[in-house]
Amino acid sequence: MSSPTILSVLRHHGESADPELLAWIKQLLDHILGSSGWVIVAIVGLALVAFPVGLVLFYLSQLRRERANSYQASRDG
Amino acid sequence: MAGPVKNKPRIFYGWYMVAALMFIALVTTGARNAFGVFVIPMEEEFGWNRTTVTAAGFIGAVVAGVIQPFLGRIFDATGGRKIVILGLIGVGVTLILLSLTFHIIFLVLMFGVFASVSAGGVSINNTSAMLARWFRRRRATVMGMNAAGASLGGMVMVPFAMFLLQATSWRLTWVALGVVILVLAVPLAFFFIRESPAKLGLQPDGDEDPADGSPTGGSQRGPGPLEADRWTQPFRSAPFWQVSLSYMICGSTTYMLSFHFVPYAVDRGVSQTLAATIMGVMLGLNVFGSLGAGLLADRFGRKNLLAVVYLLRGSGYMILILPGILGLTLLSGTFGLWVFALVMGFSWWATLPLTASLTADVYGTRTLGTMSGISFAFHQIGAASSVLFAAILYDITGSYTVPFLAVGLLLFPAAFSAFSVKERKYSSRYVSTPAAGAATGD
Numbered sequence: 001m002s003s004p005t006i007l008s009v010l011r012h013h014g015e016s017a018d019p020e021l022l023a024w025i026k027q028l029l030d031h032i033l034g035s036s037g038w039v040i041v042a043i044v045g046l047a048l049v050a051f052p053v054g055l056v057l058f059y060l061s062q063l064r065r066e067r068a069n070s071y072q073a074s075r076d077g
Numbered sequence: 078m079a080g081p082v083k084n085k086p087r088i089f090y091g092w093y094m095v096a097a098l099m100f101i102a103l104v105t106t107g108a109r110n111a112f113g114v115f116v117i118p119m120e121e122e123f124g125w126n127r128t129t130v131t132a133a134g135f136i137g138a139v140v141a142g143v144i145q146p147f148l149g150r151i152f153d154a155t156g157g158r159k160i161v162i163l164g165l166i167g168v169g170v171t172l173i174l175l176s177l178t179f180h181i182i183f184l185v186l187m188f189g190v191f192a193s194v195s196a197g198g199v200s201i202n203n204t205s206a207m208l209a210r211w212f213r214r215r216r217a218t219v220m221g222m223n224a225a226g227a228s229l230g231g232m233v234m235v236p237f238a239m240f241l242l243q244a245t246s247w248r249l250t251w252v253a254l255g256v257v258i259l260v261l262a263v264p265l266a267f268f269f270i271r272e273s274p275a276k277l278g279l280q281p282d283g284d285e286d287p288a289d290g291s292p293t294g295g296s297q298r299g300p301g302p303l304e305a306d307r308w309t310q311p312f313r314s315a316p317f318w319q320v321s322l323s324y325m326i327c328g329s330t331t332y333m334l335s336f337h338f339v340p341y342a343v344d345r346g347v348s349q350t351l352a353a354t355i356m357g358v359m360l361g362l363n364v365f366g367s368l369g370a371g372l373l374a375d376r377f378g379r380k381n382l383l384a385v386v387y388l389l390r391g392s393g394y395m396i397l398i399l400p401g402i403l404g405l406t407l408l409s410g411t412f413g414l415w416v417f418a419l420v421m422g423f424s425w426w427a428t429l430p431l432t433a434s435l436t437a438d439v440y441g442t443r444t445l446g447t448m449s450g451i452s453f454a455f456h457q458i459g460a461a462s463s464v465l466f467a468a469i470l471y472d473i474t475g476s477y478t479v480p481f482l483a484v485g486l487l488l489f490p491a492a493f494s495a496f497s498v499k500e501r502k503y504s505s506r507y508v509s510t511p512a513a514g515a516a517t518g519d
Contacts, residue, residue, distance in 0.1 A: 023117075024353040026239050035241030044237040046258055048104070055096050059269075060382040066086055 089283030090274070091474040095219050097269035098204045101161070104262050105199055106170055106227040107234025109137075112188065118247040119178065119404035121138040131180055136189035138332075141197055143455025148197040149206070149450025150308065154445065156272040157207045159343035163482030164198020165263050171195055172255030176248040178331045190484060199229055201429065202449035209445055210273040213281045213505075216437060217379060220430035221371020228363040228426055245430035248443050301505040305440045308447040316439050317448070319498045320432055321455040323491035324386060327428045330390060330484050331464030334359075334421065336464045341477040342414055345401075351411065355418045362422025370427035371434075380506075384496035386424045386431065393420035394485025438504040 029040060116130050152160050171192040178184050197203075205220045212219045234254070242250040280286055303314050311317035338359075342352035374382050397417040400408035408416065428470055432452060437445050467480035501507045 009089045022356075024350050026236075028235060028239075033305070040236055040240040041244060044233060045231075048237075048261060051100055052261050055093065055100075056268060059093055062086070062088055069379075070427075 086283070089278060090271070090277055091208075091219070091281075091283060093269050094211055094271065095208065095222055097265050098208065098223050101165065101199060101266060102201060102204065102223055102226035102263050103230040103233060104258055105165065105196055105230070107232075108168070108172060108238075108258060109192065109196060111235045111238035111254065113138075113374075114235060114242055115247050115251070117450075118242065122247075123181070125181060130184070133181075133185045133189045135438040136185055136455065137193040139461055140190055140193040140416055141200070142454050142461070144194050144197045145200060145202055145453045145457075146450035147196075147448060148200070149202060149446035149448070150175050151307070152203045152206065152446030152450075153503065155352065157270050157446065158204060158266075158270050160198045161203065161207070161270055162263065162266050163268055164195050164200075164203075165198075165258055167195025167198065167328075168192060169255045169258035169263065172258065173252050175255075176251040178248075178251075200453075202433070203446050204431045204485045205430075205443065206437070206445040206449050207270075208273065209434070211281060211440045215282060215375055217374035217430045217434035218343025220373040220433050221367045221369070221374075221427075224367035224371075224426050224429045227362045228360075228367060229359060234362075257471050295388035299505070299508050301439055301503050301508050303439050304505070305448070308444040308451075311440050311444070311448055314503075316435075316503055318373070319494045320383075320436060321452045323383070323494040324428065324432050324452050325455040326484070326487045326491040327387070327432075328459035329466075330394070330488060331425055331459030333467050333480065333484055335461040337467050337471075337477055341481065344476065345409075345414070347411055347414065355414050358415075359418040359422040359425070362419065363426045365405050366423040367426040367430055369423070371430040374431050374434060378500055378506075379431050379438065380495050380498040380500045383428065383431040384492045385436065386427045387495055388422040389420055389494035391485055391488030391492065393417050394422070394481060395422070398482045398485060401478065435498065435500070435504070438500075438506050439498075 030037075083118060090100055112134050118127065120130055127484075148160065148164075175184070175187050178187070186263075201224060205223055208219045209216055209221060238250050238254060245253075270424055274281055274283075292472055303311070303316065305311050336358055339349070339352045342355060343349055370382060370386065393416075396408055399405075400413055407413070433449055436448050437450065442450055463480070463484055466483075470480045471477055
């Protein structure tokens, strides 16, 4: 296979992370939200932080509850 | 639930694993999908052309396929927790180092090689193999959720990177993506990821321990007749080849579309913007496709649904191509593209939870990382060869009709191959079935 043929593959590129597609998505979001990109950055950034923190806090609260129940059950039984 | 309940947790720990792995899939896949955001600014700064920059992404896809069986082997040998955490650290550090890009070879090495190898450690193949140990009855559902997390990654992280890049610079945006992984995903993995329920004294699905004499225990089925102790064993049995070869066709039909759909739609007279919109909708539907496939597979069995997905996708390709050949005006226009997007969008990632859960049910979880890695290698062989095949045929014939028709037709034997898997005979879901209402299969 000649290298120009292999490189021709790349010229056909139009995948999901294609710059043209991304430019269009950005244009659409600009149109919906105005041109303040920081709004999107802040919203997504907060969601990204909130999910793991929320999950850990939820798990710890459940763990504490189960330990309290377990302690109560051992006292009762 | 009957029997002596010993302070059973209200929420099964496996669900925390699912949530953590969904988040990990979201940020790692999303960060890698955001590569396209960096193409234009890097082109502008270094004077590279599109082909040169895209080569890094293409090499990354090939490296990911080649390395996955080896990473799967390490995953099986070590239990998985270490390789997931190390993979995450590797992805995070590589993304930060990408901010120092100064030469195309540096980009190819960092993104195409190091990021791909690191991402392989924390790939959907490995994390699905881990979830397979935690769930039996809801195995396909949780694998579908994991795949949906990866699918959502592009929708969340790509706009994040896009707007951050606009507000700052491409170098700072690479750093931010790396920091998200190192600061959020790594600690989450460290905190939640456990290799198997046995390590916490739990049973899969959160069921009662049968040693307690509980009459329940839907998960407590025996191993299937093909349960593998060594990764070479599945090569000698039919289901491995039936599933892997159809998965190879899956790879060829999705990657061909990833690379060629937009140019194909533009060739059909659709504007670049509309082609991009249709592609975006198709990718958005992935989330529902993978979630739905997982839920349905746990209810109705895996292989029939897998065959239906391939049939649907094959029909989609026929809707895309045949009306143009047969002169059916309604479907040969934009409407046909939308119908195709709907069918393809739902079926795109649906094969992943179905293939992975079927493999886990037939061969067990001991060598699942390796098996999934080998199946993924087949997927990537199909992917790379179809992209190449379509490009060559396009250059010869001047259209995408022949390559699209060829891969579309291959989906019908793929459906037959999936349908002919003897799930009832080989799957652990149907061996020594106790209480739980298992699904219908064959």
